[in-house]
Amino acid sequence: MSNNSNAVANGLAGAGGGIIAQIITYPLQTVNTRQQTERVAKKGLRNSHGNLPTSKKPPPGTLRQILQVLRTEGWGGLYSGLKPSLFGTAASQGIYYYFYQVFKNKAVAIAAARRDKGRGDGTVGMFSWLVVAAIAGSLNVLFTNPIWVLVTRMQTHTQAERKIMEARRVAILMEGSESGLIDSTLQEKLAELDSEKPCPYGTVHAAREVYNEAGITGFWKGIVPTLIMVCNPSIQFMIYESSLKHLRAKRATNKQGSTNVAAWEVFLLGAIAKLGATVSTYPLLVVKSRLQAKQEIGGNISLRYSGTLDAIIKMIRYEGLPGFYKGMSTKIVQSVFAASVLFMIKEELVKAYMLLAHKSQKVIYSLKK
Template sequence: MSNAIANGVAGAGAGIVAQIITYPLQTVNTRQQTERIARSKPPAAASGTGTLLQILHVLRTEGWGGLYSGLKPSLFGTAASQGIYYYFYQLFKNKAEVIARARKQNGRGDGTVGMFSWLLVAALAGSLNVLLTNPIWVLVTRMQTHIQAERKIAESKREALLREASESSLIGSRLQDKLAELDSTKPHPYGTIHAAREVYAEAGIRGFWKGIIPTLIMVCNPSIQFTIYESSLKRLKEKRAANNKHGLKNVTALEVFALGALAKLGATVTTYPLLVVKSRLQAKQEIGGNISLRYSGTVDAIIKMMRYEGLRGFYQGMSTKIVQSVFAASVLFMVKEELVKAYMFLNHKMLNKLIMY
């Protein structure tokens, strides 16, 4: 197995572990991002209750199925994304290192990969990942926000019935019967096939690439993340090598965890507004209620969010995202490094046995 494939497999496995652990936070965060709150409403109405209380509310009203709605395609998407990303990242990284060594032989540079090269490597791997996996994340977003959208639809129907009643079209028991019928219809999470049919019915094949523009721009997120991570890891390893006489050789799993958290925190804060725009484009537009909070594309979304919600609309649920993404990235990096170490150990052991025989 090549180094690139080993890193791809390890990245996929680590991504799955991180996804399962942090998925409830991701579900709540997606709902926070797609909730449209007009600027006239106070911030408390926009932020709602705390993340923990929101998780408990979903558990009470929807059960574990609500928190883990869309988990299956999400796990598949995580495995595919991490596998694709790490595979191409390692390929491009290896190429960049070969180029850096060649430059050193020609008397240019010190043989190490520069900051710009790290950014380019991460951006190329990220772009390929986005183009190949965007349909999966459209379905995941739909499944995570389906109940939220259905409740908005029910609210609109209730308002319409009350409007009719005020105009004397519906009176007395007839109105009460219709309201009772509406209240008795409770939304439930739906499956991947249902979500795919809904997306196709709304916009055809192109619907599966909704939000692709902000998502492609967001490839700078892992670029920033991996730049911080790789540079920090390099400095730490150099420090370990300098202190080798004291017995400090390898970077520990806890240190990798901390470096992953630092890297993801910096990337998340920088690119969060793009993530909110992407989620809103991918979710069912009924969440927006009236037409002023529904979007036809990236530019339309940005303009309407600035007009009706202000700057804070771009940071809906950011605290939840920071907790979820930083923790997930930390787990991912830690598990990936341990899986790669295990592969290298087993591979070395197998080679020694072959040499002996």
């Protein structure tokens, strides 16, 4: 198989594996995004103007949150933003794996050329894998960031609407206490507020909202932490490729015959690789989600971020370091499982593609005779 067709095969297999993994783990992703964007003040911070809301109740666990969303919003709440997410996953994985394979082929060719000149053993080192994954990841981010801005908005829409309604309720109660409204008038206003339902929130609505808030640049919100987070798949692929190479080399040394890796082994290597990458880069993921979610929540300045640095400073000031690790356990389960499924399916699809390509070449060759 040629390098170009190899790159195409990896691109298509990556897209297919990504879509399947996304559908399976999407409810966890939705809950995780809501956990990341939930603001709760750190202990000792008074609930005064400009500060975050405080809460005596600890946040519910992931399973309870899933059941809560199902009860109040139905399955649609857990799968809000799925359509653009699937498109984004297909585009993201396709772009990433295509460019990853293209630059991987170049890295292998450079290593072979160095070996021919008497430098090195012809294998690609860890640093080269890191650079290859970083370049592919950066190109992927630049192309697909607008899709993920819309997905984040759609996943957190109900959460944002609830906060806005709570702020309006507080304003009505304060107005009633200050102006001396009679109970019937106050109850009427509260009943009117309760009767309001969140308007349908589709992809077009989300795109219009982003554009009205920040113009075309709004679609690239969170681009700075997202670009920095390119190190996540870089670390992931460095661990994965190095582990895979070590496993194959060990089998070749032990003379076990085939150096092929089984699907369950790929699953396990993918899980280990993603776990290491997720734990090390999670704070950046929280900052990215905060920037991409709806900013105008009430009049509280601590809930709005003008940029990456502003978000980091306000999170440290109002929430402390634990704020950067909100929902990490959910993310670990979701991302590790999704990555494992993705790697396993991708490898099987590439094998199937190569088998079909080989058979088609044999058929063409026999017809030419």
